[in-house]
Amino acid sequence: MSLANAAAVLHWLKRGRSDVAVLELSTAMGWPKSSASRLLKDMANLGLLERDETTRRYRAGLLMLELGRAYAAGDPVLEALDAELQDMTQRTGFSTGVSILDGIDIVVLRSRAGTHPLRVVTPPGTRGPAWANSTGRMLMARPSDEEIARRFAIFPPRPRPNAPGTLAELMALVNRARTCGWDESNDESLPGLAGISVAIEDIDRRTALAPYVAFSAAQVEPEERAELVAMLQDMTHRIETRFGREPSAPRLQDMAHG
Amino acid sequence: MSLANAAAVLHWLKRGRSDVAVLELSTAMGWPKSSASRLLKDMANLGLLERDETTRRYRAGLLMLELGRAYAAGDPVLEALDAELQDMTQRTGFSTGVSILDGIDIVVLRSRAGTHPLRVVTPPGTRGPAWANSTGRMLMARPSDEEIARRFAIFPPRPRPNAPGTLAELMALVNRARTCGWDESNDESLPGLAGISVAIEDIDRRTALAPYVAFSAAQVEPEERAELVAMLQDMTHRIETRFGREPSAPRLQDMAHG
């Protein structure tokens, strides 16, 4: 089934290497050399891959870039968030973006780098650990406890010591996010990286979107963080009312946050 | 041949609609309903597409976003350009980016929106007419005249009155770009949009990259444009020397530019 094999190649390219050689693929997948060679050649001819003639290796094609751009393009809630976040980055200088939940990961849909010296760059398409992210936990506020428990049946290793390492620890954070309507992370996924996020329901796509602000953990004092929380909550409130929906989350509470 | 059909679906999604329904695809491709239904379902199961359960329509999947991000990621010249352009946007407030040539089109690889009120937003993956773009003409400075003539055997319609409409007009602009080492466009592809760009060889990828600045045509005076040209040329000069190559293009000349 060549389609399944082609999809396997793409998924394999997604996780890890940016490049594939024929023999590499052959051994990794356990396919005969001839099959690997033929499949890669066919995929390149169809525009799914590109071939570097000098190294004879294959990489993702331009088609992927173009299709990736179209992902979620035109979604009204997402576009509205994106526009507001751009203003927020301009006013505060911090990096901002929007993520969604995919299994136990978050995937960045939109982002822009801040103007502060320490730039946090997570371009659209970046995947990260949902359990070690404020965005991930805000998005996990929606699914039921059972659903979350099922996804984390085997709990993944902590990316950093600060991240939750057990289901109980994660659920504590998720519950905090549920009651407060916002969440923050500190040095949990990447060294020195901190973030604050909220969440908003996207009716069209039947998922939730999590707008976020990211900054250096050492860079921002608690008072300023409270300010950022308020900005994010005001933003979602504005957008929810604009799209004729009940503002869902409570606003502006409990800045102590544990 | 299911792989070819799947690729056809992806290319079809790229050009135009963001959505496909079964019957739509069936009629567009001339396939039986059953084949269209099966293929779309299979592609969704393999993660190439996503299905909107309410509308029963299919769209590109997350996989495409993730593979798109990886496109050209890690290419040293591209990353260097991207970093420098980010500074340039911060200093000047204008939108900047990097494009490549693909046939008679340009495709944006990297971009960021400026801070000026009129924002020119062309996210990575955006395709545009190379003949009606300063970036496109800078990139066409490399191929031979014959090669260009072959690509434009049938000359495409002008996107705007200002754009070249014949091969002769295009070649005049390309030759200007060749001698000057930079090019500008004014209201040629999109109403009121102007841009300036240069080009740099990318040895690794065996293509040329065109960094650009984009702005509102009415917004920027000739003196400031000269300034922008100098900034772009200094940037490429810096990068060329950093990567141990002869600076190729002449610098800082003929600002009148026709």
Place this chain on the structure above:
DNA sequence: CACCCTGTTCCAAATAATGGAACTTTTTGA
């Protein structure tokens, strides 16, 4: 120059894709 490593081509056997028809579900409109 010969060897090893990687990639390509070939062809018969085996497997998976194809498309018409029947069937189910959703939408339309009277």
Place this chain on the structure above:
DNA sequence: TCAAAAAGTTCCATTATTTGGAACAGGGTG
């Protein structure tokens, strides 16, 4: 509210395509 049309799905025998071992071709290296 209900019937008819439209859109989508499933089924299955036929057909065509994928598959993989083996032989072949480059190309770099000692």
